């Protein structure tokens with residue numbers, strides 16, 4: 703038998719990666735929209751007699767609007783995390799409710815929301831790959847420190863990240879450049895050595911770039927940029943697509 707030279711399979715998964723990476727949580731690692739939609743559906747079914755909306759989809763739209771409105775106020779520091787919950791409830795309920803009642807009603811939503819936390823299916827493999835190659839990884843996320851940390855714990859991802867930087871603890875939220883600078887500092891890196899990976903053009907990409915980090919935009923839903931807007935960051939359709947981009951960024 704004649705000897706054949708077999709091609710040597712190049713295993714890129716063991717190529718060292720010395721970079722410093724930060725990840726956003728919602729919409730990047732965790733499928734927040736899915737959990738929110740399931741929870742809203744359940745919530746509508748249970749409380750439809752007191753809600754303003756007539757249909758589940760009408761309720762979902764109202765709930766999303768209320769959610770982003772009051773979350774923004776919480777992130778700006780003008781209301782507490784508990785207050786944004788009761789205000790969200792009041793916004794969608796068609797009669798007067800006390801704080802206590804609003805909290806109890808919100809509890810039903812929260813239970814369903816948490817029960818539906820799940821990571822996108824590519825997350826585990828990609829983080830394993832990067833950790834195996836020596837990447838230093840952290841999280842930069844907007845929200846409540848307790849809730850965001852428990853998302854990472856419940857998805858079984860918390861061990862990959864250090865530091866975990868949450869806006870509530872830092873006192874500023876993305877896109878403020880100082881949360882990115884704080885995160886880089888906690889990792890013992892210069893912002894210029896870090897790459898931030900996230901799904902929000904405003905919060906993640908613009909914020910990271912303003913702080914001097916590089917950024918990768920994770921565009922899982924295939925959003926089109928308006929007016930052929932150019933962004934100074936590469937775009938990945940999912941987390942798998944982030945890997946070759948990272949290799950090309952060096």
Ligand SMILES: [Mg+2]
Pocket residue numbers: 726727728729730900901902
């Ligand atoms: Mg996000």
